[in-house]
Amino acid sequence: MHFDVFNGDADGILSLVQLRLAEPKESVLVTGVKRDINLLKKVDVKAATSVTTLDISMEKNIEALNELLNKNTNVLYIDHHRSGDIPSNSALEAVIDTDANTCTALLVNERLNGQYVLWAITAAYGDNMLASAERLADEVGLTDAQRAQLKNFGIYVNYNGYGRTVDDLHFAPDLLFRELVQFESPFDAINAKDSVFHQLEKAYKEDMANAKAAKVLADNDTAKVVELDDAPWARRVSGVFGNELANLSPDKAHAVITLNSDNSYTVSVRAPLNNKQGADEICVQFPSGGGRAGAAGINALPANQLEQFIEVLGAYYR
Incomplete structure (x- = not known):
């Protein structure tokens, strides 16, 4: 039995879309909201004969990975997050690149020699890898109008992945994958009848309108921190709102914090676009923090550490 394990954001979903268009395979899908990254532990070790793992940190899944490898389960692992020490095992094929200007879908695109490059471009836009997306768009000769469509599509798919639980999302990530993999x-997909593109576009615009009134907790030369409500719309929009803020002020770091029901905070951090490093180093200083150099997060920042976080964020980029 094969398992496809993937992050529920644009990068994870569209990485798998590329792979399964190129290599159709019956599989058990294992995914969740974007911040649900401890996904390998959900794989049935006894049933799994092979596993493909996309866009989740190896460092955060190392125990479950080792358990699979100890059972001689073949694992293809493609990712761009912090990996920690990569196991040396003949059953593991690891394609790991933590460069701040790549993402999992771009690594898959290289593996497939550009067979489904338009999906890779869409994912790169969605993951806010704008320069990388534009370079690929130049290579294939996309018009400005086509770029705008793919950029918006990537943003909408990425936006759909944010939430406390799958109930916060407009589409469960596994169902969204099954919808999108039907299209070459x-x-x-954009032009299909009852397109998910247009459904997500409407929802995205409504949620972003709410985000414009976000409370600003800090704003200085190096960093800006805004707070969103404890509400489904706020949880959905937290990541893409952070990307938009980063694009508007590329020399600043940005953090979008969302209040959780237990009075902790979910934190979404974006390094300055002109200095895409350090976001992961900041977040791993706090419980439940992780990510990559350009974008990282904290799942449950204790309320009494909020001021410390704001101070660390601003000081890092001085």
């Missing part, structure tokens, strides 16, 4: 090209 993202343009086919």
Whole structure:
């Protein structure tokens, strides 16, 4: 039995779309909201004969990975997050690149020699890898209008992945994958009857309108921190709102914090676009923190550490 394990954001979903278009395979899908990254432990070790793992940190899944490898389960692991020490095991094929300007879908695109490059471009836009997306768009000769469509599509798919639980999302990530993998090209998906593109576009615009009134907790030369409500719309929009803030002020770091029901905070951090490093180093200083150099997060920042976090964020980029 094969298991496909993937992050529920644009990068994870569209990485798997590329792979399964190129290599159709019956599989058990294991995914969740974007911040649900401890996914390998959900794989049935006894049943699994092979596993593909996309866009989740190896460092955060190392125990479950080792358990699979100890059972001689073949694992293909493609990712761009912090990996920690990569196991040396003949059953593991690891494609790990933590460069701040790549993402999992771009690594898959390289593996497939550009076979489904339009999906890779869409994912790169969605993961806010704008320069990398534009370079690929130049290579394939996309028009400005086509770039705008793929950029918006990537943003909408990414936006759909944010939430406390799958109930916060408009589409469960596994169902969204099954919908999108039917289409050879993202343009086919956009133009389809009852397109998810247009459904997500409407929802995205409504949620972003709410985010414009976000409370600003700190704003200085190096960093800006805003707070969103404890509400489904706020949880959905936290990541893409952070990306938009980063794009508007590329020399600043940004953090979007969302109040949780237990009075802790979910934190989404974006390093300055002109200095894409350090976001992961900041977040791992706090419980439940992790991510990559350009974008990272904290799942449950204790309320009494909020001021410390704001101070660490601002000081890091001085």
